[in-house]
Amino acid sequence: MIGKNEKTEKKKKDENDIAENVSTNESIDDHSWGMDLYPERRGAKLKRSWFKTMIGLEGRESLDNVRCETNVYYCIKNSPIVKLMVAALKSSGCEIDIRRHISCEVCGPYVTGGYDAELNQVVICQNSAVSKGAVQANLLHEMIHMFDYCRNKLDLKNIDHLACTEIRAASIGHCSFLGSLVHGYSSFTNIKATHQNCVKSKAKLSVLAAHKVTPEEAEAAIERVFTKCYNDLEPIGRRIRRNSDDMTKAYAEAYLYGYT
Ligand SMILES: [Zn+2]
Numbered sequence: 001m002i003g004k005n006e007k008t009e010k011k012k013k014d015e016n017d018i019a020e021n022v023s024t025n026e027s028i029d030d031h032s033w034g035m036d037l038y039p040e041r042r043g044a045k046l047k048r049s050w051f052k053t054m055i056g057l058e059g060r061e062s063l064d065n066v067r068c069e070t071n072v073y074y075c076i077k078n079s080p081i082v083k084l085m086v087a088a089l090k091s092s093g094c095e096i097d098i099r100r101h102i103s104c105e106v107c108g109p110y111v112t113g114g115y116d117a118e119l120n121q122v123v124i125c126q127n128s129a130v131s132k133g134a135v136q137a138n139l140l141h142e143m144i145h146m147f148d149y150c151r152n153k154l155d156l157k158n159i160d161h162l163a164c165t166e167i168r169a170a171s172i173g174h175c176s177f178l179g180s181l182v183h184g185y186s187s188f189t190n191i192k193a194t195h196q197n198c199v200k201s202k203a204k205l206s207v208l209a210a211h212k213v214t215p216e217e218a219e220a221a222i223e224r225v226f227t228k229c230y231n232d233l234e235p236i237g238r239r240i241r242r243n244s245d246d247m248t249k250a251y252a253e254a255y256l257y258g259y260t
Contacts, residue, residue: 040105041116041123061106061126068104068126071135079136080251081240085143087259088235094120094150101146102139111209113138115145117156122146137173144169147235156210163207163221164229170202171195171230176239176246195239199230235259 075082076098089096096102100121107114107125112134114123122142129138148154148165155161175198200222207218233239237253240246 040107064106064126064130065104067130068124068135071129071132072098072102072104072124072139074132075136075139079139079247081236081247082136082139082143084236084251084254084259085140085147087254088257089143089147089150091259092147092150092235094146096146113142115142115149117145117149117154120146120149141169141173144172151234159207159211159213159217159221160225162210163203163218164225166203166206166210167199167222167226167229168232170199170206172233172236172239174202175199196226196230200226 076086086096102122102124104124104126106127107123109128112125112129114125115121116123122139124135124138124142129135145154145165148168149156152161154165156165175195200219203222204215204218207213207221208215213221235254235257236250237257238246238250240250
C-alpha cells in the first residue's frame with residue numbers, strides 16, 4: 001500500500017507522530033493487516049472522482065470530518081463509558097490526547113473504525129460512524145484495543161493476541177450494547193450462552209477483517225483464548241448492557257479500580 005519513498009516523505013511530515021515506529025517496525029509494509037481499509041492512513045490521500053463530486057456523492061468529506069470530531073469531543077466530555085476508558089488509559093500510563101490519538105477519517109466500505117497500533121491511534125470512520133451512538137460504540141471498542149496494547153504489549157501479528165483483544169472488545173462493547181436479544185437468535189433462558197455466541201461471531205468477523213486468515217484459523221484462535229479473554233473485564237469491571245444503568249455504574253465504580 002505504501003512504498004519506501006512515500007514512507008520517508010510521511011516521516012518528514014509527521015516526525016512527532018511516527019518517527020519511533022517507522023524505522024523499527026517492519027510491519028508497516030505488511031498489506032495483510034487491514035490497513036488498506038483506511039485509505040487515508042499514512043498519506044495515501046483519498047482519490048476524488050470528478051463525476052461523483054459533480055453529482056454530490058463526494059466532496060462532503062470536510063463536513064463529515066467536522067461532524068465526526070464534534071461527536072468524538074461530545075463522547076469524551078459526556079459519555080460515562082468513554083470517560084472511564086480515558087481514565088483507565090491514563091492510570092495505566094497511556095494518557096490520551098484526543099488530537100493526537102483519535103483521528104476522524106474516510107474509510108473503505110464495511111468498516112466503522114480501527115486501531116492503528118503502530119501510531120497508537122484510534123480511527124473513527126467519518127463516512128460510516130455518523131451518529132453519536134456509533135461514535136461512542138467505536139470509541140469504546142477501539143479504546144479497549146488501545147488499553148490492551150498499553151497494558152499487555154499486544155502483538156497484533158500474533159493471531160491469539162488479536163483474537164483475545166477482539167473477544168474483549170466484542171464482549172464489553174458490541175454484544176453488550178446491542179444486546180444479543182435484539183438480534184433475535186436468543187431466548188431469555190439462555191442469555192449467557194447467547195452473549196458468548198455473539199462475542200464469538202463478532203470477534204471472528206473482526207479477526208477476519210484485520211488479518212488474512214481462513215475462517216477456520218480465526219475460529220481456532222478464538223477458541224484457544226476464549227475463556228481467559230472473555231472473563232477478563234478490565235477496565236470496565238462489568239459488561240455493559242443496553243438499556244440498563246450499567247454504563248453509569250461502571251463509571252461510578254471506576255474508583256474501586258484506581259481509574260479516577
Ligand atoms: Zn476490534
